[in-house]
Amino acid sequence: EVQLVESGGGLVKPGGSLRLSCAASGFTFSNAWMSWVRQTPGKGLEWVGRIRSSGYGGTADYGAPVKGRFTISRDDSKNTLYLQMNSLKTEDSAIYYCTSDVSTPGAWDIWGQGTMVTVSS
Amino acid sequence: QSALTQPPSVSGSPGQSVTISCTGSSSDVGSSNRVSWYQQPPGTAPKLMIYEVNKRPSGVPDRFSGSKSGNTASLTISGLQSEDEADYYCTSFTSSSTWVFGGGTKLTVL
Numbered sequence: 001e002v003q004l005v006e007s008g009g010g011l012v013k014p015g016g017s018l019r020l021s022c023a024a025s026g027f028t029f030s031n032a033w034m035s036w037v038r039q040t041p042g043k044g045l046e047w048v049g050r051i052r053s054s055g056y057g058g059t060a061d062y063g064a065p066v067k068g069r070f071t072i073s074r075d076d077s078k079n080t081l082y083l084q085m086n087s088l089k090t091e092d093s094a095i096y097y098c099t100s101d102v103s104t105p106g107a108w109d110i111w112g113q114g115t116m117v118t119v120s121s
Numbered sequence: 122q123s124a125l126t127q128p129p130s131v132s133g134s135p136g137q138s139v140t141i142s143c144t145g146s147s148s149d150v151g152s153s154n155r156v157s158w159y160q161q162p163p164g165t166a167p168k169l170m171i172y173e174v175n176k177r178p179s180g181v182p183d184r185f186s187g188s189k190s191g192n193t194a195s196l197t198i199s200g201l202q203s204e205d206e207a208d209y210y211c212t213s214f215t216s217s218s219t220w221v222f223g224g225g226t227k228l229t230v231l
Contacts, residue, residue, distance in 0.1 A: 045161075047219065
């Protein structure tokens with residue numbers, strides 16, 4: 001079964017840091033381009049960033065609101081995706097989803113259940 | 122990159138058809154075939170319904186169809202059913218190698 005499971009969410013103070021993880025199974029993770037998408041409770045979806053597969057350099061792109069503060073990385077030996085979030089702001093509070101385009105080019109056909117991040121003093 | 126523009130809400134009766142629009146610019150919808158649509162019932166993760174403007178993933182009913190004209194993409198749901206009630210989001214790849222979402226549309230089945 002194709003599956004993504006996020007973890008690492010929680011409560012953090014403004015200016016703090018948090019690292020999210022996403023464990024993948026059921027597909028060839030090392031070939032997958034992975035993305036993070038977030039959703040503020042009661043509001044819409046926002047693309048956070050993506051990381052290319054190692055075969056394409058493993059480089060990452062980011063959305064403007066998080067560029068310079070967030071870093072996406074991957075460990076193909078552990079089938080795990082990471083999101084390191086630094087200098088957190090209250091507006092970063094959201095559900096963070098891990099997602100990928102396993103069977104549908106350029107569109108996210110598999111999603112995790114999401115992990116909640118709350119940034120508050 | 123500004124969000125794509127969707128109507129906040131649409132509604133229709135069972136059996137009817139509804140269309141949700143998604144308006145962007147020449148830097149995203151107008152220049153990309155990577156336009157997708159997602160369905161999100163309350164409390165669940167998004168589900169891919171349409172990709173590459175008009176393709177349906179396996180398992181998505183053919184009642185769902187997508188199209189694009191210029192800078193505007195559209196999702197049409199025909200033969201509305203109660204289970205179609207959800208939030209719908211469009212997204213597009215951009216000329217800056219980023220992705221942008223629409224603000225979402227709440228579909229109510231009357």
